[in-house]
Amino acid sequence: MMTVTEFRLRRILAQLGAQEDLNFLLTNRLPRRLATRFMGWFSRIEQPLVRDLSIAAWRLFCEVDLSDAQEARFPSLHAAFVRALRTDARPIDADPAILTSPCDAILGAHGRIEAGRLYQIKGLSYRLADLLGGDEGLAQSHEGGAYATLRLTAGMYHRFHAPHDLRVESVRHIWGDTWNVNPIALKRVEALFCRNERAVIRLAVAEAGHAVTLVPVAAILVAGLRLGFLPEGAALRRTGGRTLATSARLGKGAEMGWFEHGSTLVVLAPAGFDLRPGLVEGARLRVGAPLMRLPDPVASPML
Structure with missing residues (x-):
């Protein structure tokens, strides 16, 4: 009974x-691609009434805080999405032993990379090499390392920043779908991050040149990624999946690029990196907050 x-x-x-x-x-x-193209067009309309109504609707349905934005008004919804912040809005942890969060985000699956796999959500794993576009060597270089999945909601600050003093070694764009990346979809679509459009950004971090990789993943109504340090940053889709070599150097906290809506950024570190103690799934992080600790300098590899 x-x-x-x-x-x-x-x-x-x-x-x-x-x-x-x-x-x-x-x-x-x-139709995900059609909806994404429409949103890309509509969000850029600068007609005042359309702008005001669309920003009002965005703020009604999303948790949006524009109080720390560099500008008080925006010409379009898109401009509000990709807004810059005041220079003092995100304090950056200056400790050289700390790798910081590159973006404002909700922490998703995180932990240790084992047997070439990491988790999309509890109970559902995927191959790291698939996320990296089949690059088995790069996947192997992260074996035993730490990873963190950072989800940016539609109302969050959408720019991402250098998590440490670094050199960008290469960028590769990978074509894909535009599945939603919210927890509901993550539970239902196997290897979702490996299906969506994304980029693989290889970094040499700190003086020791630790091989850290950032993988920004697009999503529905997004599918737009801009990288300010690349001449091709505004047209990654036209690169045909070629690996673009670069020697751009960025200081800790410097802007790297931005998403054009909400999305996900996967941070991959090699063995020796440890996630910050006390991190739990669902925690809210901000640009510049501690995310991982670098290996002991005594054990660090040399360039």
């Missing part, structure tokens, strides 16, 4: 399941 409490609990769970079904249907079963 089911108790009243058990009945209510099952009813709540059924309602939550229905809401998840609806969310997944609305954000993934529509």
Whole structure:
């Protein structure tokens, strides 16, 4: 005989399941590329009424804080999405032993890279080499290292920054789909990050040249990534998947690029890096906050 409490609990769970079904249907079963192209066009409209109504709708449905933005007003919804912040808005942890969060984000799956795999969400793993476009050598270089999945919601600050003093060694754009990257989709679409459009940004971090990799992953209504340190940064899709060599040097906290909506950034570090103690899934991070600790300098590899 089911108790009243058990009945209510099952009813709540059924309602939550229905809401998840609806969310997944609305954000993934529509023509994703078409919706993304439309949003890219619509968000750039600078007509005052369209701008004001679209920004108002965005703020109604998303948790948006524009109080730390560099500008007080924006010509379009897109300009608000990719807003710059005041120079003092994100203090950067100056400790040279710390790799900082490159973006404002909600921490998703994180931990140690083992047997060439990492987690998309609890219970669902994927091959690192697949995320990296089949680069088995690069995947192997991160074996035993740490990783963190950083999800940017639609209302967050969308620019990302250098997590340490570094040299950008190469960038490779990988074509793909535009699945939503929210937790509901992550539970239902196997190897989702490996299916979506993304870039692989290889870094040499700190004086020791630790091989850290950033993988920005696009999503529905996004599929736009800009890299300020590259001449091709505004047109990565036209590079045909070629690996673009670069020797750009950036100081810790310097801007690297931006997403054109919310998305995900996967941080991959080699063995010897440790995630900051106390990090839990769902934690909110900001640019410049401690994310990982670098290896002991005594054990660091030489360039």
